[in-house]
Amino acid sequence: MEKVESTFLLDLLDKGIIPVIPPLGVDGNGRSYRVNSDGVALEVSEALKASKLMFITTSHGVRGSGTLSAQFSVAEVESYLKKSKNELDQEMESKLRHGLRACRNGVARVHIIDGREDASLLNEIFSNEGIGTMIYANEYEAIRPAKRKDIGTLVGLIRDSVESKQLLPRTREEIGKRIEHFFVFEIDRNIVGCVGLRPYKEGKIAELECLIVGGHHENQGIGRKLMQFAESHAREKGMKTLIALSTQAFNYFQQKGGFRTGTPEHLPAERRAVYEQSGRKSKILVKDLV
Ligand SMILES: CC(C)(COP(=O)(O)OP(=O)(O)OC[C@H]1O[C@@H](n2cnc3c(N)ncnc32)[C@H](O)[C@@H]1OP(=O)(O)O)[C@@H](O)C(=O)NCCC(=O)NCCS
Incomplete structure (x- = not known):
């Protein structure tokens, strides 16, 4: 064929x-x-x-x-x-x-x-x-930890979402420093989506960040799989709370991910300081992992 x-x-x-x-x-x-x-x-x-x-x-x-x-x-x-x-x-x-x-x-x-x-x-x-x-099919089979060679592709994915004002820009260096916190979704060995999971020392909290699905692959459930994967990974790591910050996709996190609206008090101090300085007015989303 x-x-x-x-x-x-x-x-x-x-x-x-x-x-x-x-x-x-x-x-x-x-x-x-x-x-x-x-x-x-x-x-x-x-x-x-x-x-x-x-x-x-x-x-x-x-x-x-x-x-x-x-x-x-x-x-x-x-x-x-x-x-x-x-x-x-x-x-x-x-x-x-x-x-x-x-x-x-x-x-x-x-x-x-x-x-x-x-x-x-x-x-x-x-x-x-x-x-x-x-x-x-093992729905998580297509998800793997990101490697250094993926940095360029991740920066590109993030850049496209930044242009549509949905995400904060991230540089090669920033991603490179924390590459072990990123996961990618592959189809036929091409990266079509990613998610980051940033653990904080304070209060067993992890932040789900940089959830992105490339334009050609939206609405196929990939975002949901990445979100569920990040959640179960955080649970495995003993995290008690998952947080996410979003300006445009907060409805998505609530409706498809079961998050609820949070307040700056839900953020670890380190993250709250960055949040307050940024002036971005992102919505804070919280999910208990118990
Ligand atoms: C948000 C995003 C990750 C969704 O990924 P996806 O793989 O297309 O989503 P899924 O296939 O899992 O879910 C699709 C459903 O979510 C809905 N949806 C998609 N984006 C949405 C948004 N911003 N707000 C509310 N609902 C949204 C779709 O309408 C669809 O609904 P349906 O199932 O009822 O038809 C993707 O659109 C994206 O990369 N957006 C830009 C980056 C971003 O904003 N990331 C989140 C902040 S970290």
């Missing part, structure tokens, strides 16, 4: 038309080819940035040691495929391998459903336990 005409497909979806795509491809000379349908489903789901990929099959889901295992993480599927190499039938192996690739490339959930059962699709979606097999 070389290319999916995603604009065309998105256009149809916008008009409320559900495209049915046969597993046929065409080359530059107009010759048509039968292609692997699991491969087509995978490529289309990636091209459309789908949050779910569903395979409807003619068998039960995957059975692990005799019982039906309903949910697998990506790592579990990898080890299951290695262990069950000679036992799996070809169809299920193909679904698992393609499902695995989808989860690695941004699709959050892959479902393998027995299409012989009545209303299987509806049951999988609407019943709590589901009826098929689900593979779920």
Whole structure:
């Protein structure tokens, strides 16, 4: 598969038309080819940035040691495929391998459903336990600690937000000095977002700062993942309170991150001094990590 005409497909979806795509491809000379349908489903789901990929099959889901295992993480599927190499039938192996690739490339959930059962699709979606097999991506897999080589990219991301007056400018030196406090979100090895977590000695408080998602990747839940990641990281480090300061995105922190409005008294003394000098009138946001 070389290319999916995603604009065309998105256009149809916008008009409320559900495209049915046969597993046929065409080359530059107009010759048509039968292609692997699991491969087509995978490529289309990636091209459309789908949050779910569903395979409807003619068998039960995957059975692990005799019982039906309903949910697998990506790592579990990898080890299951290695262990069950000679036992799996070809169809299920193909679904698992393609499902695995989808989860690695941004699709959050892959479902393998027995299409012989009545209303299987509806049951999988609407019943709590589901009826098929689900593979779920590790949503934090795309987040890693920033390295020195990322400094230039981080400065660029921050610069773009500074231009739209949403963040304070940060220099190369400032970021370089505290690079171990930054985390980046990668898609296909490109950094598309970042978040910083600055710990204060006073009162087990950490500040979530520099939460940025690049323009092309907004509204895909990346900001939320970075925010949740920073929160659980702060918890792991024994922090009791998370604070954030924002002029434009305070609604975001409240609505999507569960922060509440705070006062300068919530800030550690060191941070309060900088806040009072800055005259920026940022809103203070607080979240208890208990
Ligand atoms: C704020 C920001 C990080 C959000 O990232 P994102 O990955 O686009 O956000 P998500 O996909 O997790 O969430 C999208 C939702 O948040 C909402 N949203 C985005 N920015 C918002 C804002 N400034 N205020 C209120 N809601 C906002 C969207 O409308 C969308 O709502 P919906 O889910 O109800 O449709 C991103 O817009 C950004 O980088 N902004 C500039 C930098 C900034 O202000 N950072 C915060 C200060 S540290």
